[in-house]
Amino acid sequence: MPLNKPNPKVVIHTTFGPIKIELFADKAPKTVENFLLYVDDGFYINTLFHRVIDRFIVQGGGFQIGMVQKTTRPPITNEAENRLRNEMATVAMARIAGDAHSATSQFFINTQDNESLNRHSNGADPAGYCVFGKVLEGMAVIERIEGSPTSAHGEHENVPVQDVFIELIERIN
Numbered sequence: 001m002p003l004n005k006p007n008p009k010v011v012i013h014t015t016f017g018p019i020k021i022e023l024f025a026d027k028a029p030k031t032v033e034n035f036l037l038y039v040d041d042g043f044y045i046n047t048l049f050h051r052v053i054d055r056f057i058v059q060g061g062g063f064q065i066g067m068v069q070k071t072t073r074p075p076i077t078n079e080a081e082n083r084l085r086n087e088m089a090t091v092a093m094a095r096i097a098g099d100a101h102s103a104t105s106q107f108f109i110n111t112q113d114n115e116s117l118n119r120h121s122n123g124a125d126p127a128g129y130c131v132f133g134k135v136l137e138g139m140a141v142i143e144r145i146e147g148s149p150t151s152a153h154g155e156h157e158n159v160p161v162q163d164v165f166i167e168l169i170e171r172i173n
Contacts, residue, residue, distance in 0.1 A: 002033060006173065008032065009136070010039060013167040016145055018020050019109075019138030020172070021091055022164075027082040031093055031103070033074045035132065038105050039169045049145055049164040050156065051108070056124050058145050059065070059094055059108035060166050072104035080128030091133035097099035100127035111140065111146050140166035 021096075025032040026170065038044060042060055047070065051059035063069055078093075080099045086092055087110060090153025094106035110117070114151040133144065146162050153159040 009172045010036075010169050011168050011172055012044075012138075012140060014145065015163075015165045015167065017138065017141040019141050020136045021133045022136050022152075023091075023133045024084065024131070027084055028079045028130055030076055031079050031130050034073070034103075035107065035127065036068075036171070037073070039171060042103060044166050044169045047055055047166045049160065049166065051158050052146060052150050052160050052164070053158050054100035054146055055112050057108040058112055058113065058142055059106060060164075061094075061108040062104070065163060067156055067159065070105065075102045075104050077101050077125055078103065078130055079132070080119040080130040082094065082130065086114040086129060087129055087137060088093075089135040090114050090131045091135065092117065092129045092131045097125050100125075102122075103130065109142055111142060117122040 008023045011019050023032045047061055047062035048063045049058055050063045075110055082136060090110050093103035094108050095103040117129045117157060120126050148160040150158045150160055
């Protein structure tokens with residue numbers, strides 16, 4: 001009988017410090033594969049945490065300095081039916097509200113339990129947002145990012161006034 005392969009882990013190196021994450025390849029295989037393709041390609045180097053909402057989420061992975069959007073691969077299928085919940089310290093794919101299968105590179109970290117983001121919840125978007133990982137270390141870093149002052153930047157709201165960079169995301173196993 002083959003041994004189960006351990007879930008992959010990554011470290012997000014930010015301007016505020018490292019965040020260690022376990023990826024749930026067993027529960028969200030397409031999503032984890034997609035995320036790791038971006039990681040392995042170096043896509044996330046010097047991207048921003050561009051959306052920070054206190055007591056909700058910290059989102060990044062799609063914009064460079066000046067809020068210039070990066071070109072991504074085609075969107076993936078939403079795996080939010082995996083029964084993983086958008087709870088504090090979980091990592092989920094960002095997507096266009098109302099378009100269940102529009103996730104590409106952007107992800108967010110839940111900074112509280114967000115029932116409204118779960119599949120078939122009473123939220124405005126019942127398709128849900130696919131959870132594919134959990135923070136193992138670095139919640140203090142996330143709290144620092146979450147505490148960043150924000151403002152509008154063009155059509156984008158909740159953008160940190162001072163850039164918060166994802167310097168690199170790397171696999172650690």
